[in-house]
Amino acid sequence: MKTVEEIRAAIEAALPGAGVEIVSNPSVSGQHSLRLRPSHAVAVAKFLRDDAELALDFLSNATGVDWPDKEVTEKVKVTRTVRKTVDGVEQDAEETVEEARKRVEPGCLEAVYHLFSVARGHGPVVIRMKTVNRTDQVELPSLTPVWRSAEFQEREIFDLYGIVFSGHPDLRRLLMWEGFKDHPMRRDYVEPDDFEYEPTAHDEVLKRAVAHQAKQEAAGTVAGAAGVGSGVAAGREGKGAGA
Amino acid sequence: MSTSGFVAEKDKREGWNRPPVIEPDGEGELLEVSMGPHHPSTHGVFRMDVALDGERVIRLKPVFGYLHRNHEKIAEGISYLGSMPFTDRLDYLCPLTNNWAYALAVEKLTGQAVPERAEYLRVIVGELTRVQNHASSIGFLIQEMGASGTPLMYAFKAREKILDLFEELTGARMMCNYMRFGGCRVDATADWLAVTRKVVEELPGFVDEFERLLRGNEILMARTQGVGILRPELAVNAGVTGPMLRASGVNYDIRKVDGYGVYNRFKFRVPLGDHWDVFDRFMIRLLEMRESIKILEQALKDIPGGPVMDAKAKLRGFRPKPGEAYGRIESPKGELGFYLISDGGPNPYRYRVRPPSLINLTVLEDMALGQNVADVVLIFGSVDIILGEVDR
Amino acid sequence: MAVDEGLKIELGKQGVLVTTIEELYNWGRKNSVWPMQFGLACCAIEMIATTMARYDLARFGAEVFRPSPRQADLMIISGTVTKKMAPQVVRLYNQMAEPRYVIAMGACAISGGPFKEGYNVLKGIDRYIPVDVHIPGCPPRPEALIQAFMLLQKKIDGQHLTGPDRPRFLDAEAQGEFPVPVQGEHDLEPASNPGVWTVPVVIR
Ligand code: SF4
Numbered sequence: 001m002k003t004v005e006e007i008r009a010a011i012e013a014a015l016p017g018a019g020v021e022i023v024s025n026p027s028v029s030g031q032h033s034l035r036l037r038p039s040h041a042v043a044v045a046k047f048l049r050d051d052a053e054l055a056l057d058f059l060s061n062a063t064g065v066d067w068p069d070k071e072v073t074e075k076v077k078v079t080r081t082v083r084k085t086v087d088g089v090e091q092d093a094e095e096t097v098e099e100a101r102k103r104v105e106p107g108c109l110e111a112v113y114h115l116f117s118v119a120r121g122h123g124p125v126v127i128r129m130k131t132v133n134r135t136d137q138v139e140l141p142s143l144t145p146v147w148r149s150a151e152f153q154e155r156e157i158f159d160l161y162g163i164v165f166s167g168h169p170d171l172r173r174l175l176m177w178e179g180f181k182d183h184p185m186r187r188d189y190v191e192p193d194d195f196e197y198e199p200t201a202h203d204e205v206l207k208r209a210v211a212h213q214a215k216q217e218a219a220g221t222v223a224g225a226a227g228v229g230s231g232v233a234a235g236r237e238g239k240g241a242g243a
Numbered sequence: 244m245s246t247s248g249f250v251a252e253k254d255k256r257e258g259w260n261r262p263p264v265i266e267p268d269g270e271g272e273l274l275e276v277s278m279g280p281h282h283p284s285t286h287g288v289f290r291m292d293v294a295l296d297g298e299r300v301i302r303l304k305p306v307f308g309y310l311h312r313n314h315e316k317i318a319e320g321i322s323y324l325g326s327m328p329f330t331d332r333l334d335y336l337c338p339l340t341n342n343w344a345y346a347l348a349v350e351k352l353t354g355q356a357v358p359e360r361a362e363y364l365r366v367i368v369g370e371l372t373r374v375q376n377h378a379s380s381i382g383f384l385i386q387e388m389g390a391s392g393t394p395l396m397y398a399f400k401a402r403e404k405i406l407d408l409f410e411e412l413t414g415a416r417m418m419c420n421y422m423r424f425g426g427c428r429v430d431a432t433a434d435w436l437a438v439t440r441k442v443v444e445e446l447p448g449f450v451d452e453f454e455r456l457l458r459g460n461e462i463l464m465a466r467t468q469g470v471g472i473l474r475p476e477l478a479v480n481a482g483v484t485g486p487m488l489r490a491s492g493v494n495y496d497i498r499k500v501d502g503y504g505v506y507n508r509f510k511f512r513v514p515l516g517d518h519w520d521v522f523d524r525f526m527i528r529l530l531e532m533r534e535s536i537k538i539l540e541q542a543l544k545d546i547p548g549g550p551v552m553d554a555k556a557k558l559r560g561f562r563p564k565p566g567e568a569y570g571r572i573e574s575p576k577g578e579l580g581f582y583l584i585s586d587g588g589p590n591p592y593r594y595r596v597r598p599p600s601l602i603n604l605t606v607l608e609d610m611a612l613g614q615n616v617a618d619v620v621l622i623f624g625s626v627d628i629i630l631g632e633v634d635r
Numbered sequence: 636m637a638v639d640e641g642l643k644i645e646l647g648k649q650g651v652l653v654t655t656i657e658e659l660y661n662w663g664r665k666n667s668v669w670p671m672q673f674g675l676a677c678c679a680i681e682m683i684a685t686t687m688a689r690y691d692l693a694r695f696g697a698e699v700f701r702p703s704p705r706q707a708d709l710m711i712i713s714g715t716v717t718k719k720m721a722p723q724v725v726r727l728y729n730q731m732a733e734p735r736y737v738i739a740m741g742a743c744a745i746s747g748g749p750f751k752e753g754y755n756v757l758k759g760i761d762r763y764i765p766v767d768v769h770i771p772g773c774p775p776r777p778e779a780l781i782q783a784f785m786l787l788q789k790k791i792d793g794q795h796l797t798g799p800d801r802p803r804f805l806d807a808e809a810q811g812e813f814p815v816p817v818q819g820e821h822d823l824e825p826a827s828n829p830g831v832w833t834v835p836v837v838i839r
Contacts (some may be wrong), residue, residue, distance in 0.1 A: 027566020028354035057479050061569065061597040063579055114569050118479045118493060121500045125568055148260040167260065175308035175634060177719050181820040184754050185316055191754045192822035205751060219413020222391050280723055285676055288720055309720040310676055313753030316689040329749065335677035417677065417774055631676055
């Protein structure tokens, strides 16, 4: 199979100005990927599918990735002028100091596609697209018209990550119910607080249960001093009442 | 098949890969039926919104998510190893192949080697899984035709024997949690191998019996032949994999294409269908069971000694270097893949399951349109899905 | 009301059957518990295995799985109940005729099990409907499901037809219809049914 560099060259030859970038993958798997520009994505996808040598007729996997805004701290060397008194004479001197600067790297949502060729038996070729940000400019072109197998997978990405695929024939939520508001696979999704009763809590669940309890106590809905025994008894009675 | 792939060959008009539009005949009203999520014939909690013109299906929209258990979200919050038992619960008829796919993806990510004996054990448990899955799925398919119980009982007779083997090897009937990154959790004893050989010896007899019971049955033939046809170009374009794809006549078996594990050491054939209908899917599964038995016989004969875990394999404090990997295997349902992104931490940054069951359902509408409503259930059964994997 | 056991056996030897309506009624009921054909997740496969030849649930008079809730006596919650599915489960339970029973099979049905942390997973079906028997396990073995059946039969056998502890279906005042939760914007509303389940205090 062609390497990513060769594939990129082939795309550039066929579709000048497609602006395909190579995203290298440092892992030993060596599955490097091609980042497509949303504006050219459908044309490039069609080329990948129909090119006689590549013949990537099978889109196996399509998925979303969330990259939230990241605060990066970096050390920057800053040169500035300071007034110093040297030998009793005031003069300007250059001084270089290291300064820690915080910068917010804007996040984005990404769609990743894994392509194979059934006709030629090679793959995977990984292509990916990025949205502008995570809030209002989350549109990407849909690849469903090119590969039908993206249909449900793009609906899933829309449901769980909130990427809007333009050109998708039937873009609705796939897994969550209609009327659900959030995109639960995003990193900053806040889960509903329903950990009120934990008979065997541990680790993460215990943390949430304790947090829930604290919130309830602060709101004054639960008497914080209720003993261990009464808690268990309340549970039993509750079950018994309905049976 | 030409060099230019499956899609380019046929006409490339816009929308050739969309389901056809079926016009109602104009007599009477359309009937909208919601089949499921609790429908006695579906494999679980799955719903189809169907519009009927008389008996004919003119629209069908599957509705998913009734078993969406947030496997991916949970996996991103726990360690790599912690997700292994969760993979058992994806496609809960074939936990061992799920383990294998996940282990393979992580091994790709880290470049971990697997000892030979472990590879053979993986093949043995994987093919046993395939046999029991295909037997059960045929049983379920016939059950959905209305043959309540009997064929399923035959299937489960063989399944119970295989589950006993799993239980002895791994400690659990269904949720085996057997594979690790760089090998298998426990070694098989000589006794276990001897018992397995015996079970495998009896399997051809079971398949013969099962086939004789079903294949020549007139009702089965009348109901399945020519029903639910799936064209190969569409199958490839829609990402259909596994027995479904091969029943449409496309020679694509990841065991052959990727040759992962030690599969290229075994001799086996890839059965292909040439009518592309429900009957072919049923037959392909029967034939694949026979091929699996062949692989099992070879693997049980040649299994080498040695360790089952790579000495350098790391289980605890496992932090792969940043990067990503996609690993896939031929699970009994189709291509099961795992896509992992590591950011160098102990948990995967992104953990994605490529579910063959969900993607094989993409073409359900295409196959069902224009058919009778009673056949929809059959077509659905022939896809062979498990809801745990569809919704994850 | 109670007939002396020894006397009963003695009379039986003479060909005389002495019983009470209650006993006869419960005997009939407990030996023909028809479950609903209703599988939710992995545990459903073990439920199917239980009905197959090897474990043979028919020995307990419970092999007749009814596809319709109207004809079923028992609902086996065999698997994870998600928030998307929970309203349907409650609705199906409402459609069943009294007397009706519920077995919560497996860790998921009891508490959410391994998937408890999931945002779409209901943390135990007893938040919405009363459960008669819980069987832990992931999945419970077929033997465990049989054990649950036997426990349920014992429970049915012990029910009195009159008196304050009579079962729900003989009590005109008892709650018969259980409110179906609504799928809201972030979660189910309400998060539990206070008539069935009161929130216990977290034990710390
Ligand atoms: S308890 Fe375990 S086996 Fe049963 S449904 Fe839940 S995860 Fe599956």
